[in-house]
Amino acid sequence: MSGENLFLTGASGFIGRHLLERMDGSGRATVCLSRQAKPEQAGVRWVQGDLEDPTSFSAALEGCEAVVHLAALTGKARAAEYERINVEGTRSLLEASRRAGVKRFLYVSTIATHYPEKRRYPYARSKERAEGLVRASSLEWTILRPTIVLGRDAPIWISLCKLARMPLTPVFGGGKVHVQPVAVRDVADCILTWVRRGRMRGEEIDVGGPEVLSFRDLLGRTRRALRGKQSGLLPVPLKSSMAALSLLEPFFLGVLPLTAGQLYAFRYDSTAQPSDFMIQRRDRLMRIDALIEELASDG
Helix, strand or coil: CCCCEEEEECCCCHHHHHHHHHHCCCCCCEEEEECCCCCCECCEEEEECECCEHHHCHHHHCCEEEEEECCCCCCCCCHHHHHHHHHHHHHHHHHHHHHHCCCEEEEECCHHHHCCCCCCCHHHHHHHHHHHHHHHCCCEEEEEEECCEECCCCHHHHHHHHHHCCCCEEEEHHHCCEECCEEHHHHHHHHHHHHHHCCCCCEEEEECCCCCEEHHHHHHHHHHHHHCCCCCEEEECHHHHHHHHHHHHHHHCCCCCCCCHHHHHHCCCECCCCCHHHHHHHHHCCCHHHHHHHHHHCC
C-alpha cells in the first residue's frame, strides 16, 4: 500500500499518536480525522469532523484505500454515550467508507470483548457490538484486540503508577487474574504490518506482549520500579467493591476514581489467544521488566 491514502481515526489519541510517529517518513499519505483543528504536517492531512456527522468527513474518504479505526470513548461514561460513539460512530464510518469505495477496514478493539460476562462493563459491550458491525460489513476487514497497552502517556500506566505510589497498594480480588501487557510501540508496529500487507482477510488477532503474569505481580513490579520495594500490596474484596461502585455510579460517576466495569480487569484474564502472526513477532516484542523500567525512569 505504499503511497496510497490511509484514513485514520483517533490519531490524536494514545495509540494514534504513536502510530503516526512510526509512520513518519513511510511515504504513505494519511488523512486523520479529528474533532479539533490541527496544523498540517508532512505526509498528514488533518480533517476536522465527528464520527457522529458523516457529512463532516465523507469527502475526505474519497481516494482512500484503507481505514484504521482507533477512535473510541473509553474511561468513565454512561452506557448511552458508549453506544453513541463506539457503536453508532463505527456504523457511520463503515457506511461512509463503503459509499466512498474504501476497500479495507482495520478495527482496533479491546481484549475486554473476550470477558465472559460484561453486565457492568458498558465499554466492553459497546466494543463487542462494534466488532459485530465490522464483521457484517461488505468491506475487507481485520479486527485487532490489544491487551493492556502500556506507554508513558497510557491511561492504564498512569493508574498503575497512582496505585503503586500509595503507602499500601490495593489489589482487588488478590490480583490472581492473568495479564499480558504490551508496549504501545509494539501495538503500533502490528497495525502498520497489517496495513502494509494491503489485504484484510476477515481475521481477528489478539495483540499481547511476550509474557503472561498475574495482576498482583504487575503491580508489585511497578511498585518496585517506582518505590524500590515490591511489598505493601493490600488485597481488597472484589465482589463487594464492584457492587458498591455499581450503586454509586448513577449518582457520582464523575467523581468516582474508577467504575465497576474497570474492575473487570481484576475479575477476568486479559491475555491474548495465540496466533501465528503474534508468535512470529514474539522475539521483537518488548519484555515487561524492560518496559516498566523504561516507563518508571520517565517519571
